[in-house]
Amino acid sequence: MINRSLNILIILLVLITVGTETYTYWLMKIRPWQPDSPVGRIIFYYSFFTVLSNICLAISSAFLVINPKANSQLFRIIRLDGLVGVLITAIVYNAVLRGIHKPPTPILQMANESLHLIVPALGLLSWLIYGPYPRIDRKTVVLACIPLMIYGGYIFIRGHITGQYPYPFINVIRIGYEKAIINAGMLLGLFIVLAFILWLIERVRIKYI
Secondary structure, eight states, X not given: OHHHHHHHHHHHHHHHHHHHHHHHHHHXXXXXXXXXXXXXXXXXXXXXXXXXXXXXXXXXXXXHHHOTTOOOHHHHHHHHHHHHHHHHHHHHIIIIITTTXXXXXXXXXXXXXXXXXXXXXXXXXXXXXXXXXXXXXHHHHHHHHHHHHHHHHHHHHHHHHHSOOSSGGGOHHHHHHHHHHHHHHHHHHHHHHHHHHHHHHHHXXXXXX
């Protein structure tokens, strides 16, 4: 019951937070670098890794609300993408971006903390305590990298067309293709490392706890 309630809480937090930000960005242009049109702003908003990783986590939580023992390959991929994605989100934001990203309104500040701290913490806590286990293996790690690579390709192609990049460390206009691609590769490497760390934790959890 607690497991189901925790997953429902994650889903609701993501829906409320993403819904609030979507509505806000549809109504107004808050930053000078945001697109002028409402549609453009929404497309740009849903190009952020933070948003997509939180959505992945919420989708995996929905799987678990329906079936607490979900074990399809699709679930495994979405679950791993969501867990590692929000972990990367929390690490990168608090280590690199927090000092340069200041939401302009209290509501957006609360939404920002929800996406970068609260939901990641709840997601990892839910996984650590309730699993389900085992759901991570080499095949799942490899397959989970595919959406990440597709996302990277989309960001660079869209950025080339529009001149808009969601993060400064992959902004080709500011730092050039070479450095942007290296940074993207480092993020992919971080994803793989964190995925295998979760795999190890899962094995220890199964064996000793």
